[in-house]
Amino acid sequence: xxxxxxxPTANQTLFLSVRDVAHIVAQVGMPQVLARMAGCIQxxxxxxxxxxxxxxxxxxxxxxxxxxxxxxxxxxxxxxxxNGHPKxxxxxxxxVMAFGVLADVDTGAPLLLSExxxxxxxxxxxxxxxxxxALARPGSTTMALIxxxxxxxxxxxxxxxxxxxxxxxxxxxxxxxxxxxxxxxxASGLRLVACxxxxxxxxxxxxxxxxxxxxxxxTILTPDLxxxxxxxxxxxxxxxxxxxxxxxxxxxxxxxxxxxxxxxVEGDLQNLPAxxxxxxxxxxxxxxxxxxxxxxxxxxxxxxxxxxxDFSALRYLRDTAxxxxxxxxxxxxPTLNDPKDLFELLRPVAAPLALAA
Amino acid sequence: xxxxxxxPTANQTLFLSVRDVAHIVAQVGMPQVLARMAGCIQxxxxxxxxxxxxxxxxxxxxxxxxxxxxxxxxxxxxxxxxNGHPKxxxxxxxxVMAFGVLADVDTGAPLLLSExxxxxxxxxxxxxxxxxxALARPGSTTMALIxxxxxxxxxxxxxxxxxxxxxxxxxxxxxxxxxxxxxxxxASGLRLVACxxxxxxxxxxxxxxxxxxxxxxxTILTPDLxxxxxxxxxxxxxxxxxxxxxxxxxxxxxxxxxxxxxxxVEGDLQNLPAxxxxxxxxxxxxxxxxxxxxxxxxxxxxxxxxxxxDFSALRYLRDTAxxxxxxxxxxxxPTLNDPKDLFELLRPVAAPLALAA
Numbered sequence: 001x002x003x004x005x006x007x008p009t010a011n012q013t014l015f016l017s018v019r020d021v022a023h024i025v026a027q028v029g030m031p032q033v034l035a036r037m038a039g040c041i042q043x044x045x046x047x048x049x050x051x052x053x054x055x056x057x058x059x060x061x062x063x064x065x066x067x068x069x070x071x072x073x074x075x076x077x078x079x080x081x082x083n084g085h086p087k088x089x090x091x092x093x094x095x096v097m098a099f100g101v102l103a104d105v106d107t108g109a110p111l112l113l114s115e116x117x118x119x120x121x122x123x124x125x126x127x128x129x130x131x132x133x134a135l136a137r138p139g140s141t142t143m144a145l146i147x148x149x150x151x152x153x154x155x156x157x158x159x160x161x162x163x164x165x166x167x168x169x170x171x172x173x174x175x176x177x178x179x180x181x182x183x184x185x186x187a188s189g190l191r192l193v194a195c196x197x198x199x200x201x202x203x204x205x206x207x208x209x210x211x212x213x214x215x216x217x218x219t220i221l222t223p224d225l226x227x228x229x230x231x232x233x234x235x236x237x238x239x240x241x242x243x244x245x246x247x248x249x250x251x252x253x254x255x256x257x258x259x260x261x262x263x264x265v266e267g268d269l270q271n272l273p274a275x276x277x278x279x280x281x282x283x284x285x286x287x288x289x290x291x292x293x294x295x296x297x298x299x300x301x302x303x304x305x306x307x308x309x310d311f312s313a314l315r316y317l318r319d320t321a322x323x324x325x326x327x328x329x330x331x332x333x334p335t336l337n338d339p340k341d342l343f344e345l346l347r348p349v350a351a352p353l354a355l356a357a
Numbered sequence: 358x359x360x361x362x363x364x365p366t367a368n369q370t371l372f373l374s375v376r377d378v379a380h381i382v383a384q385v386g387m388p389q390v391l392a393r394m395a396g397c398i399q400x401x402x403x404x405x406x407x408x409x410x411x412x413x414x415x416x417x418x419x420x421x422x423x424x425x426x427x428x429x430x431x432x433x434x435x436x437x438x439x440n441g442h443p444k445x446x447x448x449x450x451x452x453v454m455a456f457g458v459l460a461d462v463d464t465g466a467p468l469l470l471s472e473x474x475x476x477x478x479x480x481x482x483x484x485x486x487x488x489x490x491a492l493a494r495p496g497s498t499t500m501a502l503i504x505x506x507x508x509x510x511x512x513x514x515x516x517x518x519x520x521x522x523x524x525x526x527x528x529x530x531x532x533x534x535x536x537x538x539x540x541x542x543x544a545s546g547l548r549l550v551a552c553x554x555x556x557x558x559x560x561x562x563x564x565x566x567x568x569x570x571x572x573x574x575x576t577i578l579t580p581d582l583x584x585x586x587x588x589x590x591x592x593x594x595x596x597x598x599x600x601x602x603x604x605x606x607x608x609x610x611x612x613x614x615x616x617x618x619x620x621x622v623e624g625d626l627q628n629l630p631a632x633x634x635x636x637x638x639x640x641x642x643x644x645x646x647x648x649x650x651x652x653x654x655x656x657x658x659x660x661x662x663x664x665x666x667d668f669s670a671l672r673y674l675r676d677t678a679x680x681x682x683x684x685x686x687x688x689x690x691p692t693l694n695d696p697k698d699l700f701e702l703l704r705p706v707a708a709p710l711a712l713a714a
Contacts, residue, residue: 083465108440342507
């Protein structure tokens with residue numbers, strides 16, 4: 001039996017904990033992690049047609065939502081489990097928690113199980129930067145960051161390192177969130193300005209990032225706040241009944257999305273008619289559709305979080321964990337001497353051992 | 358930082374390995390595990406209306422399928438990851454591998470991560486027994502078991518202990534599979550008879566269980582093999598293009614299913630017109646619809662594996678692991694000092710530690 005449970009190689013799943021992913025960021029460095037994840041995302045969006053895509057599968061409840069986000073190409077399958085529970089902070093839990101799996105399409109074997117809470121913040125920021133590189137005015141140096149919660153630092157650093165943003169105006173309805181962000185990024189080299197209102201934060205910004213958590217149809221951004229040439233990175237409107245942008249903001253802009261069928265249901269786009277024209281971002285990245293067409297145009301990336309970004313992030317984690325020798329092997333699925341003999345697992349066993357490492 | 362990573366209680370996920378579940382079976386005993394899982398399944402089917410149900414989400418590839426199976430009631434969310442790759446045995450892997458998660462609906466926190474490969478065989482057998490108790494002729498003592506692979510022993514033992522089956526006729530196209538089953542169940546108390554053909558195995562059987570693995574539209578059971586009063590437990594036809602029963606077998610029978618929208622796509626039912634009448638099993642269990650209406654009627658349980666059985670199995674595992682003190686804590690999602698401060702995870706950390714136990 002010890003062979004079945006202690007074989008460290010065959011059909012064992014690598015597990016990356018929260019600490020392992022934190023260790024990757026510490027070892028590789030935040031700018032490099034963001035740059036490499038953005039590279040993986042960009043590369044995967046450029047082969048959009050290779051993927052078997054579905055809108056995520058959501059289970060809604062009064063307090064929030066739990067979602068499964070599967071995607072696959074011909075070789076690799078991934079899925080993410082992610083929740084969104086705005087009131088979680090009251091009971092000391094993160095609003096968003098996530099984990100995911102990368103599996104082999106040819107056998108179905110789960111090869112990697114990883115934390116994705118930290119990773120979701122990293123990949124969402126990297127995705128925002130990929131979109132902004134294609135859509136924001138070249139030479140953008142200032143950003144407004146509306147919503148200073150769990151994901152805000154990651155957005156700030158991605159725009160600093162991948163876009164060249166130097167100054168960020170901050171606003172949150174919770175001043176403690178802004179203080180936390182100021183503290184966390186005090187050594188970042190960014191000029192950070194806490195503001196008293198959304199209007200003050202947005203004024204003169206090249207890019208406006210909205211990343212709020214309330215599950216309501218909020219209007220964080222109204223048309224009167226728009227300025228010519230702005231790029232709006234709308235991250236927090238990502239669920240039916242959870243939006244951030246006044247519909248007229250979208251009407252006055254060129255709107256770009258990840259995967260149209262999903263964004264129609266989940267994005268700020270849900271507040272507009274079904275025939276409101278949008279462009280899938282991969283088309284812009286691939287040169288099939290124009291992005292920004294003039295310096296004065298307003299562009300919106302109506303980001304909802306699509307499974308492809310998690311695919312990209314999971315393959316980055318897999319490769320980086322291998323390079324750095326991180327992770328532990330879990331007995332998540334069995335190794336059998338005879339694959340038709342599942343019953344062999346039930347022959348007398350010694351005391352339980354959860355880890356096969 | 359050690360508090361964040363080593364807190365053994367708050368927001369940490371319990372992990373049950375393959376060995377832990379094998380240990381549960383060893384400790385509790387196979388008949389009791391099957392009986393209790395059947396009890397959980399029956400209880401959950403009796404509150405069918407409490408569940409938020411969707412057909413499973415499948416990713417098909419030339420070699421097989423990978424599926425996610427979510428379900429939730431007002432308090433508990435579960436999902437299962439499961440593959441089906443008939444050729445896996447050629448590379449030494451099980452045809453079906455699975456794992457799953459049980460989470461808190463109010464917060465989205467994943468409370469339990471468990472192996473479900475072994476558990477799928479247990480819960481599928483328990484589900485078959487629940488259906489057969491409602492549909493087979495009372496006093497059934499003989500069964501034909503067509504397909505003697507990974508799940509066969511579990512089916513045999515469930516029908517022995519929960520239905521009173523005493524004699525089982527065996528057939529598989531691979532004689533080694535039948536030899537394996539004979540060996541594994543040599544001390545079971547069952548009379549086991551290896552047969553040379555499906556016809557020989559089926560003749561005179563009260564119950565016929567088909568649990569084959571080929572991803573083809575096979576005809577394991579043809580109308581000429583039917584006998585009055587038979588109950589057919591069709592387990593292996595569970596995926597588009599993967600069926601076991603000749604359509605006329607269904608036409609000559611009363612057909613019962615778990616969740617009609619899923620079975621129309623995945624079950625043997627896929628080979629029949631969309632208006633072919635079937636009955637959802639919960640209706641029979643709840644007394645809303647008749648099951649078997651005469652001793653001579655042929656009944657078919659067109660089993661495809663529905664997320665509710667995994668829900669039942671996961672809550673059984675959660676409760677039993679707690680009783681027996683099994684499992685280890687995994688840092689799958691983070692514990693934060695300030696739930697809005699995900700960035701705190703990136704402050705300097707010591708060497709990685711995957712387990713928080």
